[in-house]
Each structure stands twice: as structure tokens, then as C-alpha cells.
Amino acid sequence: MKLQQIVPVILISAVTSVGSMWAYNKYVGVEKVVYNSSDSNRIPSNYAGFFDGINNSPTDFSQAAEAAIPATVHIKTKATRTASNNLPRRSPLFDLFGFDWDEGMTPRSMPQMASGSGAIISDDGYIVTNNHVIDGADEITVTMSDKKTHKARLIGADPSSDLAVLKIEAKNLPFLLYGNSDDVKVGQWVLAIGYPLNLQTTVTAGIVSAKSRTLEINRRQSNTPIESFIQTDAAVNPGNSGGPLVNTAGHLIGINSAIASPTGSYAGYSFTIPVNMVKKIVADLMKFGTVQRAYLGINYAPDNLSEEVKKQEGITSGNGVYVLDVTKDGAAAASGIKKGDIITRINNAPVTSGAEMVGQIATYRPGDRVKIGFVRDGKEMIKEVTLRNSSGTTEIVKVSVLDKLGAEFGNIDAKLAKEMGVRGGVIVKSISESGAFSKTRMEAGFVILKVNGKEVSSIDQFRAELEKAGNSVTLDGMYPGYEGVFRYPMKIVE
Structure with missing residues (x-):
């Protein structure tokens, strides 16, 4: 083909291509794709609002760590436990030699x-930690x-929330x-400070992954x-327990x-007690010696109920807490709240x-007025x-x-008094895993007859003698059906 024939063909092809593209764009249109960056003026609809008010500060935690490390302490405890279970029965030693274990031998004790x-919360030495860190400690x-x-001395403890307050004699301390x-928002950066695995001060970082978790671990x-x-x-x-979680x-x-762990x-x-709950419980322990627990007075449906159970029980679904019943x-x-209501707010806080709901109520005392939505x-x-309070009044519990x-x-x-040959006494019905009795070898069923040598025949007399005794107490008594007098010295924590 000659040159004069090729050139017109090329020109016609080019014009046709350009014209086709122009016509397609004009009448059909092409969706434009915008790749967004933080300084772009246009944002795809699926990212709308993402960059509004976002905190673009660098993730440098050095200042937060510098503030928190001096106010974080290492707590070490020592407790003495007896190696034997000391069941209150007469041993062969009595029959052979005329004396028994409690009368002439010292039980083998093992320090644990x-x-x-812990976190220092005041410049004069008040420290908050977990109850399970210091529970049962002698030192x-x-x-x-x-x-x-x-x-340190123990000011007060609350097993229900797993919190305790300690006091050391020092001044001008760094505190948080x-x-x-x-x-606190899900997704925000946080730092955990403590002494894990007996290491020196250790700082770790992470994000808040959820709020208002309940694990039922405090039921232990x-x-x-x-x-x-x-x-x-x-x-x-292990070892981080009681240490602070701080923001940036x-x-x-x-x-x-x-922690949640199979190992x-x-x-x-990891799981942290919210500071708003901590503040209130710590203040109660310092001021009253015990927690002033507020109650709303309802029974509510668990969060994990299946749809089938909800249907069977007639529980209405809703974004809130379903009231199963109100306590008399x-x-x-x-206030007029009744079964079937769905609680959605406590004051300005959504639930x-x-x-x-439990977390919010735990920040108030009996007598406080709150608006329930x-x-x-x-x-x-x-x-x-x-x-x-639990008694249905607003009085301070001492x-x-x-x-x-x-x-x-x-x-x-x-x-029983006649069988034991005594005028009266105080029987120990049960012993919990915490408290002064848990540190002794005492068993349930023990009948207390004397406090520091003074006879007691009733609970009122027992209480009165204990209040006079101070921190060091010796109890004398007997076990029904067993011979001999048993003695238990103990310390009562302030």
C-alpha cells in the first residue's frame, strides 16, 4: 500500500478512537476512584468521618512511663501456714504418754x-493493690x-472487688x-506497669480491647x-497483679x-478494675474501714441468655438490662421500677x-440519688x-x-453447754478463706470459752472482749466430743 493511502487510514482510526472515548465518557460515564490520604479533600463514603478529629500524635509512651514508674511499687508478702491439718482428735500420744500435740509439741510451720x-495514690504513703496479693499475709x-x-500495714480490703489499701510511713512520695x-475508649493505647515474674519495674503497652467484662473470678x-x-x-x-494501668x-x-490464660x-x-470503681472503694476503706455498698434492688437477666430461654421466660429483647424482679x-x-423494664442509663452513662450497670452502681454509696433511664x-x-444498702436503708455500715x-x-x-460442762460459749459455725481465723489451725465447730483469759458465754461478750483486746488475741475453747482445751493465738488486722 502506498504512503498516500496509509496516512488517511491512520488519521481516520485516530479520530474514530478519540471520538469514541469522548462519547463514552459523556453519555455513559466512568466512576472515578479516589485513593484517599490524610490531606485529601475527598473521602470515599465508606471512610466518611474517619479522619475527623483523629489523634495523629506519635505513639511515644516515654512520658507516661516516666510518670508512672516511680509511683509503682513491688509488694512482697510472707504468711505462715502449718504443715498439718490438726484435726481436733485425741492422738495416740495421749494414750501412751499422757499429753497430746496441742499440749506439749510445736506444730511444724512453713513460711509462704x-x-x-501496687500503685501509690497519695504523697503520704497510701497504696492500692489487689486483695488477692495481700490476703492472708502476716508481713x-x-x-x-x-x-x-x-x-506496710493493711488499712482495709474488699474481696468482692479484689481491692486492698496499704499504708507505709513515708512522706513526699510520687503518686499517680x-x-x-x-x-476510656476501645482501641486507645494503655500501659501496664508492674513487677511481673519478680523482674524489676516493667512497662508493657497495648490497647483497650473491650469494656465491662465479667469473669466471675472474684467469686473465688x-x-x-x-x-x-x-x-x-x-x-x-503473675506479679503484675495490683499494678496500675495508665493512659498515654x-x-x-x-x-x-x-489474665485469661490456659497456662x-x-x-x-488482661483485665483491669476501672479507676472510677477503685476511687470509691478506696475512699470507703480509708474513711469507714469497710465498703459502703449501694444496691439498686433488682434481679436482672444475664447477658448470655439464649433467644430460646428469653422466649420461654418472656424476656423482651432490648439494648439494656432486663429487670426480672425487684426486691421488696x-x-x-x-421508685416505681418494676419487672419487665429495660434499664438503659444510670445518670448520664449508658448501660x-x-x-x-454493676460497674456504675459500684461508684455510688447508699443514700446517693441517681437518675435511672x-x-x-x-x-x-x-x-x-x-x-x-443491703439492709434496705441508707445508713452507714460500720x-x-x-x-x-x-x-x-x-x-x-x-x-450443748450441759454436755460440755460449761455455762455458755460461742460456737464457730464456719470459717472463710480470708480473715484472722483462716491463718490459724482452728476448725469449724470450735467453742470459744475465753478471750485473753476472760470468760465469754455469748456473742455479745465475745465482741466486747475482742474490742478491748487490740490486735493480739488468744482464744481458749473446746471441740464438742473431744477432750482437752485448745488454744489459738492470732493477730487481728486493723
């Missing part, structure tokens, strides 16, 4: 050591980040500022567990308490689960509720010396 962490030693050591756990030390954990993936190991500003937002060591998740003379009943028959309502013993007591009846 444990450790954990508590606190080591600072600068290696200085102090003997309280944050606000209600402001209390029949009334209070749980509403912050869940994080900051590495926490270095503010305390929780006390590390537990006992870190396996991905309780706060909710007095979508039982754990969230709920849904009834599809309508949103608000009631002002005056919270009450700690009794008997509460520190960790046991249930009763007066012996006339028949």
Missing part, C-alpha cells in the same frame, strides 16, 4: 512467700522503684493522678463479686487484676449489659432513685471486729 504490685513489704523498702475510666474470694473489667492486650503476668497522659485508669501466664488478654423494700421498688412498653422513662475474723458465729444452746 508471694509478690505483686507486707513494699519496695520502691529506687530500691527503698518499707513495712486518677483518670476517668468512663472516658467472695460470695458477692463485683466485676466490670477493662479488657486490654497489654502483656500482664500517665493518669491511672485502672488496677490490673487478672497461668500471659496469653493475650429496695431502692428500685420504692447495655449487667456488668456495665429505662424503657417500659416501648416508651423511654426516667426515675430518680435513692440507692440503699465494720465490726467480728467481720475481721472471717467466720460465722452462734451462741451454744443449753443442751
Whole structure:
């Protein structure tokens, strides 16, 4: 083909291609793809709002760590336990030699050591930690980040929330500022500080992966567990218990308490007591010696109920806490809340689960007034509720010396007193795993006859003698059906 023939063909082809593309774009159109960056003026709809107000600050945790490390302490405890179970029975020694174990021999004792962490919350030496770190301890030693050591005394403990307050005699100490756990967001960076695995001060970082978790782990030390954990993936190991969880500003937002692990060591998740709960419980322990627990006075449906069970029980689904029943003379009943209501707010805080509700109520005392938002028959309502204590009143609950013993007591009846040949006494019905009695070899069924040599024939006399005795007490008594007098010396923690 000649050149003069080729050129027209090329020109015609080019014009045709350009014209086709112009016509397609004009009449059919092409969806333009925008690849967004943080400085782009256009954002795809599926990312709308993502960059609004985002915090682009670098993930440098050095300032938060610098603030928290000096206020984090290493707690070491020592407890003495007897190696024998000391069942109250007459041994062959009595028959052979005329004396028994308790009368002439010293039982073999073994010291038990444990450790954990704690957070200094005041410049004059108040420290918050976990109850399970110091439970049963005879001696508590606190080591600072600068290696200085102090003997600590227990101010108060709350097994239900797994919190305890210690005091060391020191001044001008570094301490952590309280944050606000209600402001904690899922996805935000947090730091866990402590002394894991007997290492020196260790800082780990992670994010908040969930809020208001309940694990029922506090039921191991209390029949009334209070749980509403912050869940994080900051590495926490044995020894971290009681240490602080802080935000990137270095503010305390929780006390590390537990890990979820099949091995006992870190396996991905850790759980922290929210600081708003910590603040209230610590203040109660310091001021009253015991926690002033507020109750709303309802029974509510568990969060994990299946749809089938809900249908069987007639439980209405809703984004909140379904009220199964209200307790007589309780706060909710007095305000008009009733079965079938779905609680959605406590004051300005939304609640979508039982754990969230428990966590919010745990920050109030009996007598406090709160506004409860709920849904009834599809309508949103608000009631002002005056919270009450477990007795149904708003009075301050005072700690009794008997509460520190960790046991249930009763007066012996006339028949048992006659069988034992005594005028009266106090029987120990049961012994819990915490309290002064748990550190002795005493068994349930023991009848207390004397306190520091003074006879007692009733619970009232027993209480009165204990209040006079101070911290060191010796109890004398007998076991029904066994010969001899048993003696138990003990210390009553303040």
C-alpha cells in the first residue's frame, strides 16, 4: 500500500478512537476512584468521618512511663501456714504418754512467700493493690522503684472487688493522678506497669480491647463479686497483679487484676478494675474501714441468655438490662421500677449489659440519688432513685471486729453447754478463706470459752472482749466430743 493511502487510514482510526472515548465518557460515564490520604479533600463514603478529629500524635509512651514508674511499687508478702491439718482428735500420744500435740509439741510451720504490685495514690504513703496479693499475709513489704523498702500495714480490703489499701510511713512520695475510666475508649493505647515474674519495674503497652467484662473470678474470694473489667492486650503476668494501668497522659485508669490464660501466664488478654470503681472503694476503706455498698434492688437477666430461654421466660429483647424482679423494700421498688423494664442509663452513662450497670452502681454509696433511664412498653422513662444498702436503708455500715475474723458465729444452746460442762460459749459455725481465723489451725465447730483469759458465754461478750483486746488475741475453747482445751493465738488486722 502506498504512503498516500496509509496516512488517511491512520488519521481516520485516530479520530474514530478519540471520538469514541469522548462519547463514552459523556453519555455513559466512568466512576472515578479516589485513593484517599490524610490531606485529601475527598473521602470515599465508606471512610466518611474517619479522619475527623483523629489523634495523629506519635505513639511515644516515654512520658507516661516516666510518670508512672516511680509511683509503682513491688509488694512482697510472707504468711505462715502449718504443715498439718490438726484435726481436733485425741492422738495416740495421749494414750501412751499422757499429753497430746496441742499440749506439749510445736506444730511444724512453713513460711509462704508471694509478690505483686501496687500503685501509690497519695504523697503520704497510701497504696492500692489487689486483695488477692495481700490476703492472708502476716508481713507486707513494699519496695520502691529506687530500691527503698518499707513495712506496710493493711488499712482495709474488699474481696468482692479484689481491692486492698496499704499504708507505709513515708512522706513526699510520687503518686499517680486518677483518670476517668468512663472516658476510656476501645482501641486507645494503655500501659501496664508492674513487677511481673519478680523482674524489676516493667512497662508493657497495648490497647483497650473491650469494656465491662465479667469473669466471675472474684467469686473465688467472695460470695458477692463485683466485676466490670477493662479488657486490654497489654502483656500482664503473675506479679503484675495490683499494678496500675495508665493512659498515654500517665493518669491511672485502672488496677490490673487478672489474665485469661490456659497456662497461668500471659496469653493475650488482661483485665483491669476501672479507676472510677477503685476511687470509691478506696475512699470507703480509708474513711469507714469497710465498703459502703449501694444496691439498686433488682434481679436482672444475664447477658448470655439464649433467644430460646428469653422466649420461654418472656424476656423482651432490648439494648439494656432486663429487670426480672425487684426486691421488696429496695431502692428500685420504692421508685416505681418494676419487672419487665429495660434499664438503659444510670445518670448520664449508658448501660447495655449487667456488668456495665454493676460497674456504675459500684461508684455510688447508699443514700446517693441517681437518675435511672429505662424503657417500659416501648416508651423511654426516667426515675430518680435513692440507692440503699443491703439492709434496705441508707445508713452507714460500720465494720465490726467480728467481720475481721472471717467466720460465722452462734451462741451454744443449753443442751450443748450441759454436755460440755460449761455455762455458755460461742460456737464457730464456719470459717472463710480470708480473715484472722483462716491463718490459724482452728476448725469449724470450735467453742470459744475465753478471750485473753476472760470468760465469754455469748456473742455479745465475745465482741466486747475482742474490742478491748487490740490486735493480739488468744482464744481458749473446746471441740464438742473431744477432750482437752485448745488454744489459738492470732493477730487481728486493723
